[in-house]
Amino acid sequence: MNTVLKVFLSMSLSGSLLILALFAAGRLWKDKFSRQWQYYIWLAALLRLLLPLGPETSLMGKTYQAIDRAITQSSPLPVWPNTPELSSVSGNQSPQISQSSPTVESVPQNADNPAETSSAGHSFRDIAPPLVSRLWLVWLIGALILLIRKITIYQSFIQYIAAGSSPVSNTKLLDRLSLIAEQIGVKGPVELCVNPLISSPLLTGFFRPCIVLPSLEIPERDFQYIILHELTHYKRRDMFYKWLVQAAVCLHWFNPFVHLMSREITKACEFSCDEAVLVKMGRDKAQEYGKTLLDAMASVGKYKEFLGSVTLAENKQLLKERLGAIMKFKMTSKKLKTLTSLLTLCIVLSASFIGIYPMKNSVDAMETLRTADISSLSLNIINASVNVLSAPKNEKIHAEFSEAIYKVDIFIDAQKDEWTVSVSSKANPKNETVTLYLPDISYDNVKLNVNTGYLDCGNFKSGNITGNFNMSYVLLTLPEGFAGSVDAAASGCFQLVSKDDFKNTSASIATSGECVISKPQSFKKNGNTYTYTEGSASNVIKITQSGSCMMGIHTSDTSDFLDFSDQWDFANLWKNGELKEDSQTEPQPKSNDSEQAEKYYQSGSLPLFQISFFHLDKEAQEKWMDRIYTDDQIAFWGAAVDFLDEDCGLVQRFAEKTYGDSNISYFSVLANRMSEKTLERYLDKSLKDGKWAFQSVLYNLLDRKDEFDEQEKKKEKEWAEALKAQYQAAGVTMIDEKNYYYQGQLVDIFLDQRTNQSFYTLNMNPAGTVNIKILRNANDKITGVSYMTKAEIEELFGDMED
Amino acid sequence: MVQQISDAELEIMKIVWGNPSKVTLFPYIMDRLASRGKPCQKNTLIVLLSRLMNKGFLSAKKIGRRNEYTALVSETEYQTAQTKSFLNKIYEGSAKGLVSTLISGDLLTSDEYEELKRLLEEGKGKQ
Numbered sequence: 001m002n003t004v005l006k007v008f009l010s011m012s013l014s015g016s017l018l019i020l021a022l023f024a025a026g027r028l029w030k031d032k033f034s035r036q037w038q039y040y041i042w043l044a045a046l047l048r049l050l051l052p053l054g055p056e057t058s059l060m061g062k063t064y065q066a067i068d069r070a071i072t073q074s075s076p077l078p079v080w081p082n083t084p085e086l087s088s089v090s091g092n093q094s095p096q097i098s099q100s101s102p103t104v105e106s107v108p109q110n111a112d113n114p115a116e117t118s119s120a121g122h123s124f125r126d127i128a129p130p131l132v133s134r135l136w137l138v139w140l141i142g143a144l145i146l147l148i149r150k151i152t153i154y155q156s157f158i159q160y161i162a163a164g165s166s167p168v169s170n171t172k173l174l175d176r177l178s179l180i181a182e183q184i185g186v187k188g189p190v191e192l193c194v195n196p197l198i199s200s201p202l203l204t205g206f207f208r209p210c211i212v213l214p215s216l217e218i219p220e221r222d223f224q225y226i227i228l229h230e231l232t233h234y235k236r237r238d239m240f241y242k243w244l245v246q247a248a249v250c251l252h253w254f255n256p257f258v259h260l261m262s263r264e265i266t267k268a269c270e271f272s273c274d275e276a277v278l279v280k281m282g283r284d285k286a287q288e289y290g291k292t293l294l295d296a297m298a299s300v301g302k303y304k305e306f307l308g309s310v311t312l313a314e315n316k317q318l319l320k321e322r323l324g325a326i327m328k329f330k331m332t333s334k335k336l337k338t339l340t341s342l343l344t345l346c347i348v349l350s351a352s353f354i355g356i357y358p359m360k361n362s363v364d365a366m367e368t369l370r371t372a373d374i375s376s377l378s379l380n381i382i383n384a385s386v387n388v389l390s391a392p393k394n395e396k397i398h399a400e401f402s403e404a405i406y407k408v409d410i411f412i413d414a415q416k417d418e419w420t421v422s423v424s425s426k427a428n429p430k431n432e433t434v435t436l437y438l439p440d441i442s443y444d445n446v447k448l449n450v451n452t453g454y455l456d457c458g459n460f461k462s463g464n465i466t467g468n469f470n471m472s473y474v475l476l477t478l479p480e481g482f483a484g485s486v487d488a489a490a491s492g493c494f495q496l497v498s499k500d501d502f503k504n505t506s507a508s509i510a511t512s513g514e515c516v517i518s519k520p521q522s523f524k525k526n527g528n529t530y531t532y533t534e535g536s537a538s539n540v541i542k543i544t545q546s547g548s549c550m551m552g553i554h555t556s557d558t559s560d561f562l563d564f565s566d567q568w569d570f571a572n573l574w575k576n577g578e579l580k581e582d583s584q585t586e587p588q589p590k591s592n593d594s595e596q597a598e599k600y601y602q603s604g605s606l607p608l609f610q611i612s613f614f615h616l617d618k619e620a621q622e623k624w625m626d627r628i629y630t631d632d633q634i635a636f637w638g639a640a641v642d643f644l645d646e647d648c649g650l651v652q653r654f655a656e657k658t659y660g661d662s663n664i665s666y667f668s669v670l671a672n673r674m675s676e677k678t679l680e681r682y683l684d685k686s687l688k689d690g691k692w693a694f695q696s697v698l699y700n701l702l703d704r705k706d707e708f709d710e711q712e713k714k715k716e717k718e719w720a721e722a723l724k725a726q727y728q729a730a731g732v733t734m735i736d737e738k739n740y741y742y743q744g745q746l747v748d749i750f751l752d753q754r755t756n757q758s759f760y761t762l763n764m765n766p767a768g769t770v771n772i773k774i775l776r777n778a779n780d781k782i783t784g785v786s787y788m789t790k791a792e793i794e795e796l797f798g799d800m801e802d
Numbered sequence: 803m804v805q806q807i808s809d810a811e812l813e814i815m816k817i818v819w820g821n822p823s824k825v826t827l828f829p830y831i832m833d834r835l836a837s838r839g840k841p842c843q844k845n846t847l848i849v850l851l852s853r854l855m856n857k858g859f860l861s862a863k864k865i866g867r868r869n870e871y872t873a874l875v876s877e878t879e880y881q882t883a884q885t886k887s888f889l890n891k892i893y894e895g896s897a898k899g900l901v902s903t904l905i906s907g908d909l910l911t912s913d914e915y916e917e918l919k920r921l922l923e924e925g926k927g928k929q
Contacts, residue, residue, distance in 0.1 A: 167853055169808030171842050178845025189848040 005136050007052050008251075015049035015248075016257040018351055023264070029343075035325065037340050039272035042265050043241075044351040049248045049258065139254070146250040158204055161212055165193035168216065173223070177211070180227045184280060186235050203230040206239055225277070225292040232276045238269055271325055293322060375417045376445040377438070381453040381472075382424040384434060388457035391437035397421065401434040408434060417444075423453075448488075450474055458497070460484070469494055471547065473607065485540040491547025493607060501555040504535035509543045509553065518642045519553040521675075550611055552642065594620055601636065610639040622650055629654070629666065638669050647675045655682070664693040671701055730774065730782045738765065742785060745770045749788060751796065754780050762796075804875055804883035805857045811850055813840060815859060819877040825863070825870040 022045055029038065168174065174192060181190050191210040201213050211230045218226070233239070245262050252258040278286055379386075384406060391398070397419060399408045405427050411420045423434050433454075443463035448455065450472040458477025467476065467488030474490065477497040488494065498505070502520075509530040511517060523530045530553075543551070594616060600609035613624060621640070628636045644651055651673045658667040659682065671679060679702050686694035692712075699708035724734050732750075733741040740747040740763060748768030752761040754776060771788040788796075807815065817834040818826045828847070835841055842850075851871065854860045862869045893899035901918075904910050910918070 167808075169810050171810045171840070171846055171850075174810075174846035174849055175843040178843035178849075181845055182843075189845055189852055191849055191852075 005139065008139075011049055011052060012252050012255050012258075015045055015252070016255060018045040018048050018347075019257045019261045021350075022347070023260070026264075031325075033336065033340050033343075035268070035272040035275040037344070039265070039268040041344065041347060042261065042268065044347050045261060046244060046248055046265075048351045049252055050244070142253050143250050146253050147247070150246055150250065161195055161198065161202075161204060164197040165195040165210075165212055168192045168194055168213075170216070173216065176220075176223065177227055180224065181231055184228065184231055184235060186231050190231065190234070201226045201230060203233050203239075209234045221288060222292045225281075225289050228277050228280065229273060232273050232280075233269075236273070236276070238273070241265070241269070267321070270322055274322055274325065375419055375441065375443060376447075377443050378418065378420045378447040379436075379449070379455075380420070380422045381448075381450045381455055382422075383452055384423040384425045385432070385454040386423050386434045386436055386456070388436045388438055388455070388459060390440040390459040392440060397436075397438055399423075399434055399436045402432050405432050406434050408436075448474075448476075452492075469546075483539060485542070487540075487542045489544045489546040490551065491545065491549045493550045493552075493611070494543070495552040495554065496541070496543070497554045497556070499556050502532060502534055502539075502541070504537060505532070505539040505541055506534075506537035507532040507541040507543075507553075509545075509551070511545045511549075511551070517551045517553070519551075520555050521646070523553065550614065550643075597624065606635055606639050609636060610642065613640050614643050618650065622653070625650065625654060629657075634665060634669070637666055641669050641673055644673050646673055647678055648673075652678075659685070659694070662691065662693075664697065667694065668697045671697060674701075676702065726782055727774070730785050732772070732774070732785060738763070740765070740768075740772075742770060742772050747772055749793065749796075751788065752776075804880060805859075807854065807857060807859065810842075811854055811857075811859075813838070814847070814850055814854065815873070815875075815877075815880070818860065818871060818873050825872055827871070828869055831871075 022041065026038070177190060177192050186209075189208075191205075191208065193210055193212045194214075194216055195212050196215060198212060198214050201211065204210050204212065209231075211227060213226065242265075245265050249258055249262050274289070277289060281289065379388075397410050397412075399410070399421070401408055401423075405425055407422075407424050407426055409420075409422045411422075413419075421436065423436070438459060440459065443460055446460055446463045446465045448457075448465065448467045448469070450468070451470045452472055454473045455469075456475045458475075458479060461479055461482060463484045465476070465484065465486045465488070467474070467486065467490065469488065469490040469492060471492040472490075473493045475495045475497070476486070476488075478486070478499060480499040482498070482500065486496070488496075502522075507523070507530075509517070509519070509523070511528050511530070517530070519530055520532075522534075523532045543553075545551070594612075597609055597612035597616065600606075600612055613621065616624065621644075625637070625640055628640060641651075651670055655667065655670050655674065655678070658664075658670060671682075674682075679698055683695065683698040683702065686698060692715075695711070696708055699705055727734055727740075731742060732747075735741065740750045746765065746768040747763075747770055748765055749771040750761070750763040750765075751772075752774040754760060771793060772785050773788050773792070774782055775784045775786055777783050813835065814831060817831050817838075820834075821830065828851075831851075832841075832844070832847060835847070851860065851862070851869075855862060859873065859875050860871050861874050862871050864870075889895055889897060889900060893903075905915070
C-alpha cells in the first residue's frame with residue numbers, strides 16, 4: 001500500500017475517534033463551558049485530520065501497523081498442505097504448527113512462515129497493485145472534484161452578490177460602521193453594500209471585508225447588532241476557519257464523521273459569535289439581540305446561502321437554538337476558565353498522542369523507482385534478522401524495524417541502477433526482526449551477504465543470486481517460475497526451497513566433510529557432490545559449503561515443515577555463540593547435545609533442535625523419536641526425520657511402528673526418507689491390508705497416482721454394489737443410485753447412519769412419500785428398516801441447521 | 803468614460819480639486835470635511851477613498867505610513883462628462899435647449915450673460 005495513503009487513512013481514523021470523543025463530551029459541556037471554547041476546541045480534531053504529524057510512540061501507531069500487516073500479508077488464497085490428513089493433525093499441535101497451516105488458523109503472524117509468504121506474495125502481487133493504485137486515484141479525484149466544486153460555487157456566489165450590490169453612500173451609516181469597527185478593534189476599512197437579492201446580512205472577503213445588507217431600511221439598533229455580529233466573524237477570521245473545515249471535508253470526503261463535524265462547527269461558529277457579541281454588549285442586551293436575529297430571519301428563503309460566507313442567520317432550527325443560548329448567556333467564572341483550559345490541554349494532548357501511522361519507524365528510499373526497470377540489489381546483513389517481503393511494483397524500498405535495535409541504510413545509485421540495503425544491529429536483537437519490503441520487479445544481480453544473521457526471502461522471480469552466508473540461518477525460496485541462477489557459499493544453516501521442484505534446473509552441491517544435508521531423492525550423490533539436472537537446465541544452482549553447515553534442499557512438497565517463525569530464538573544464534581561453537585569446533589560431547597536438544601525441545605525452537613538432534617548418536621536419536629512420537633509433536637518429528645539416512649535402521653523401525661499404528665501422518669514423513677524399493681514394499685503391504693490412506697500416500701510418492709485413482713474407482717464401485725446388495729436384502733431397492741423404494745413406495749428421506757457417527761448416507765427425494773431409516777447393530781450390520789417418526793426428522797434437520 | 807460618483811464621494815473630490823498642492827494627504831481631507839460641516843469617521847473616509855480609487859478618480863502613492871492622493875480626473879473633465887450626460891438625459895443632447903432654459907428661467911445674471919455671449923463670439927471666430 002502506498003505510504004501516503006496509509007498515513008492519510010490513519011489520520012482519518014484518528015480524526016474520527018477524536019470527533020466522536022468531542023461529540024460525546026459535547027453533551028456534557030454544552031451549556032456549561034464558554035461557546036467560544038466549544039467552537040475552537042474543534043481545531044484539535046481539524047488539525048489532527050490535516051496534519052500528518054505524530055509522536056514516535058503513539059496510541060494508535062501499533063494498531064495501524066498491525067492492521068497494515070494483516071492487510072499486506074494475509075493471503076486471500078489458502079495454502080493447502082500437501083496431504084489433507086496432515087493438516088487436520090497439525091491443527092491440534094503446538095502453536096507454531098498451527099501457524100504453518102493457514103487453513104486451520106489464519107492469524108496475521110503466519111506470514112512469517114516462509115512457505116506461505118511466497119505464495120501469499122504471489123496472490124497479493126497479482127491482485128493488490130491495480131486495486132491499491134486505483135484506490136489512491138479514487139480518493140484524489142474525489143477530493144479534487146469536491147474542492148474545485150466548492151471553490152467555483154463560492155466564486156459564482158460572490159459574483160452573484162457583487163453584481164446586485166451597490167455601495168452605501170450614506171456617510172452616517174458608514175460612520176456608525178466605522179465606530180463599531182473601532183470599538184471591537186477591527187483595523188482597516190470595512191466596505192458596506194446593499195443587495196436586495198439576499199435574504200440575510202452576510203460578510204464576504206478574506207482580507208477586504210464587505211458587509212452586505214439586504215436593505216437599509218432597518219432600525220438603528222438592528223443595524224448595530226448586525227454590524228457587530230458580522231465584524232466579530234471577520235475579526236475572529238471565521239472565514240479561514242470555515243475554509244479549513246472545507247479543506248478537511250474535501251480531503252476526507254469518504255469519512256462521514258468529518259461531514260458531521262463540519263455541520264457542528266458551523267453551528268458552534270454562530271453560537272460563539274453570538275456569545276462574543278453579548279460579551280461586548282452586556283447581559284441586559286440579550287433580548288434585543290435575540291429580536292434582531294428574528295427580524296433578520298423574517299425574509300429568509302430568497303437565496304440559499306453558501307457555506308463559505310458567513311451569514312447572520314443560517315436556518316430556523318439553528319435560530320431557535322441560538323435564541324435559547326442567548327437567553328441563557330452568562331459570564332464565565334474564573335473556576336470554569338481553569339477547568340476549560342485544563343480540558344483543552346487534555347484534548348490537544350490526546351489529539352497528538354492518538355497518533356497516525358508511524359512513519360518515523362520506517363526508512364523509505366528517497367527516490368521513486370522506475371517501475372519496469374531491471375535493477376541490481378545488494379543486501380548486507382550483519383548480526384540481524386531480516387524477513388524480506390514483496391511490495392507492489394511502484395513502491396519504494398522500505399523497511400520496518402525497531403530503531404533502538406537496528407540500523408538500516410538504503411542507498412540507491414540511480415545511474416548504475418544499483419540498490420544497496422545494509423542491516424546491522426546496535427543491540428541484541430532478541431526476537432526483533434527487520435521487515436524489508438522490496439518492490440516486486442525483475443532483478444538483475446542480487447547479492448546476499450549474511451554474516452551471523454537470519455534471512456528469510458523468497459521474492460526474487462529472476463536474477464543471478466549470489467549468496468555469501470557466513471554462520472547464518474538463511475532460508476531462500478525460489479518462487480514458481482524462477483528464472484536465473486543461484487551461486488551460494490554457505491556455512492551455518494542453509495535451506496533452499498524450489499517452489500516448482502527445480503524445473504529446468506541444473507543443480508550441483510559441493511560439500512566438504514562436516515555437513516548435514518537433506519535433499520530430494522532425485523539428487524544424485526557422487527562423492528562429495530550432489531547433482532541434479534532437469535529439462536532445459538537453463539537455471540543453474542550452485543551451492544558450495546564454506547564451513548560446517550546444515551543444508552536443506554527442498555521441493556514444494558518437502559518444504560511444509562520448514563517453519564522459522566519469529567518464535568525461534570535468534571539471540572542464541574549469535575549472542576551466545578552457540579551455533580558458532582557447534583559448528584566450528586568438533587562435535588560436542590553427547591551429553592551436551594542431548595541437554596541442548598532438551599532445551600530447544602522445551603522452548604519449541606525447531607531449527608536449533610534439529611542441529612542438536614543431528615549431533616546425537618543413533619541410540620539417543622531413537623529415544624528422542626520415541627518421545628516425540630509419544631508427545632505427538634509432528635513438527636519435531638519432521639525436523640528429526642529430515643536428516644536421517646535413507647532406509648536407515650531408524651526409518652525402518654519407525655516405519656514399521658507407525659504403519660502398525662495406522663498413523664498416516666507420521667508415516668508419510670518417514671516415507672520421504674525411504675528408497676523406492678521400501679516404498680514399493682509398503683505399497684504391496686497396504687494393498688494387501690486394504691489401508692487406503694497409506695496406498696494414497698505411497699502411490700503419490702512413487703509417482704503412480706493414476707494407478708491409485710483407478711484402484712479407488714474400482715473399489716468404490718465394488719463398495720457401492722455391496723451396499724446395494726445389503727439394502728436389497730433389507731427390503732430397500734436402489735435404482736440409479738438416487739431413487740430408493742421401500743415396499744413399493746418411493747422414499748423421500750433415506751437415512752443410513754453407521755454406529756460411527758461421522759459416516760452416514762442421507763438421501764432426499766421430494767417426490768417420495770415415505771421416510772425410512774436403516775437400522776444397524778453395534779457391528780454395523782443391517783438389522784432392519786423402520787419408518788422415521790416426525791420427532792426423528794425434526795431432530796435430524798435441527799442438527800443440520802446448527 | 804467617467805463613472806458616476808455619490809455625493810459623499812464628490813465632496814471628497816472637490817476637496818482634492820480645490821487643494822492648491824499637487825498631492826493631497828488624508829488629514830487635509832479630514833480637516834476640510836469638518837470645516838465644510840460634514841465631518842466623518844476615519845474608516846468612512848478610507849472606504850470612500852478606496853471606492854474613488856476603484857472608480858479611477860484617484861490614485862494613491864504610499865510613502866511610509868501615509869498615502870498621497872492625486873486626482874486622475876480633473877474637475878473640468880468631470881464637469882464636462884457630467885454636463886454631457888445631463889444634456890443627453892434632459893435635453894436629448896441639445897445644448898440650445900439648455901441655454902434657452904438658462905435664459906428663460908432667469909438663471910443667469912447679466913454679467914454671466916455678457917460673458918457667455920463673448921465666449922460664443924470667440925468660439926465662432928475659431929470655427
